[in-house]
Amino acid sequence: MNSGRAARVGLRLATALVLAFVYLPLTIVVLYAFNKSGTNAWPPSGFTLEWFSAALDNSGLQQAFFTSVMCAIGATIIALVLGCLISLAVSRYQWFGRDSISFVILLPIALPGIVTGMALSTTFSSLSVPLGILTVIVGHATFCIVLVYNNAIARLRRTARSYEEASADLGAHVFQTFRYVTFPSLRSALFAGALLAFALSFDEVIVTIFTAGGVKTLPIWIFQSFRLANQVPLVNVAGLVAILLSVIPVYIATRISSEAVSGRT
């Protein structure tokens, strides 16, 4: 590649600045979680772990945390089943409307969150469906399908159909072929997709506010506590937890998919 020396230095500098821009704000929230004074004045006055024990004692925060975990698990399971089914239908069959369906799968995340949120909340209120954990799960599952689908379809396109045909030729029936041939090759892609779905659901707030009614997920708890001065240290701790619980699954997911990719090329 024939780029000039000056261009290279400039690129390096720009890259470093953008990375700093991306990481410094996150670092600051993490630092505040250990800040001795209970305010958000900079610089922090000292190191303490006191807010972590306070967070553990806060029943509202705990409740919100478990609600979020439940919603994320529910949404992930639904997204996993639906995303897997539809990726098989798209990759292994020809049918009318196949191209449009991949557009519809993408729509819930391509459209502004407020549109999805409004659509679901208007529908629930028109049908008199009470808002709660179940409606949150419905909303989350809708935009999580695409994450599972994308991972699964990428894998299915790389694995040759001939394995499945060979399996059928050797006498395996449809379910055995899925259990022993298709599923094992899909497993890690599905797992990666599920982790992403979990992380997205755990973190989502825009659609959640519209579908939660009185239920508080962790992001809703954080959102409602922003303006309460006495909650500031707890918000910082909850923020640290929220960062970790979305980043760790995603880290594992990227490791899985990159291994899968490098293992195949």
Added chain:
Amino acid sequence: MAGMPAAPAVPAPRPSVARRVSAWMHAHPRFRLGLLLLLPLLWLVVIYLGSLGVLFLNAFWSRDPFTSLVVREFTLDNFKTLLTTDVYRTVTIRTVTMALLVTLTCIILAYPIAYYMARVASPRVRGIMVVAVVMPLWASYLIKAYSWRLILADEGVIDWLLKPLGLSTPGYGDLAVWIVFVYLWLPYMILPIFAGLERIPSSLLEASADLGGKGWMTFRRVIFPLTIPAIAAGSIFTFSLTLGDYIVPGLVSTTQFIGNVIFVNVAQNLPLAAAYSLVPLAIMLIYLFIVRRFGAFDAL
């Protein structure tokens, strides 16, 4: 083999239920396809597209001012209100301008780092950087927005840094909203551009060099045009996410964007809120239609 005793005639085992069902399914691929599609289509078409339809219907209903109940009779009043009231027009223009500005800023910031990752960095560094860019994408959205509330606060980091220079923090406002949106959506732009750059075969660059293209010329005439679909793909997210966000403006400004107006109206006048949420929907559909022509969907 003549000496071998003839194998006793064993009746073929009765095929199991699974095998018989499977044999039938094998012969009927349409049925298999239907089974695969039943649940996903039920969910995506009935629940999701269905609720978009309900939203659409609600936009043509009205609210009884005395009982506050939704009157289910067709009317265009909501759209008349939206078109004739200055506030709605101003808010729409403000939001679209912000979305375009954020998208443009994201392209400018994302391109150099994506280029570095794809074409300069060693494979090991590239791998690390991909993870480094993906991680913050997923780190809690709310906390990322909140971190800027802390940074821009009166006693925040920026104020502390600028105080010795006799300056103070820009504080909350439109500038803050712009910074936070760019911050939040930047990885959505970096990743597709990176993927787009990585896909360009080196032979094209060599060909350009052989034909006398200098570094800048090759970039302008070969590399950049080839990454336009990737930029368009990334812009779907930066544009759409800005268009519908009501959390960030509430956190770091007092300015109203489309999302805030819809959000406030949900409790007061649901049909009007529904009508107004068709505005970002329509803008987004037009936007998707445009970027599709640039090949955005192939680069997603």
